[in-house]
Amino acid sequence: MDYTSKVSLVCPYCGGSSFNETGSKFVCIKCNKSFTKNELEKSNGARINKQIQTVYEKQILPDIEKKVKTSLQKAFKGNLNIKIK
Ligand SMILES: [Zn+2]
Numbered sequence: 001m002d003y004t005s006k007v008s009l010v011c012p013y014c015g016g017s018s019f020n021e022t023g024s025k026f027v028c029i030k031c032n033k034s035f036t037k038n039e040l041e042k043s044n045g046a047r048i049n050k051q052i053q054t055v056y057e058k059q060i061l062p063d064i065e066k067k068v069k070t071s072l073q074k075a076f077k078g079n080l081n082i083k084i085k
Pocket of ligand 1: 011012013014015016028029030031032033
C-alpha cells in the first residue's frame with residue numbers, strides 16, 4: 001500500500017508556495033527570501049504534521065480496519081456461523 005501525500009511548503013514570510021531551487025537553497029519567488037530545505041520544513045512543521053495525521057485517519061486506518069475484518073472473516077469461515085458487519 002502506498003500512502004504518499006503531498007504537502008506544499010509555503011514561505012513563512014509571505015505564504016507564497018513557489019520557490020526557485022538553487023542548489024540547497026530555496027528562494028521564494030514572491031518575496032525573494034531564501035531558505036534552506038531544513039528551515040522550510042521547520043516552519044511548515046505544523047502543516048506537515050497535520051497532513052500526516054490526515055493520511056493516517058483517511059487512508060491508513062480504514063485499510064487496517066479492512067484487513068482486520070478480512071482476516072477475521074477468513075479465520076471464522078466455515079468454523080462458526082458468525083457474521084461480521
Ligand atoms: Zn515569500
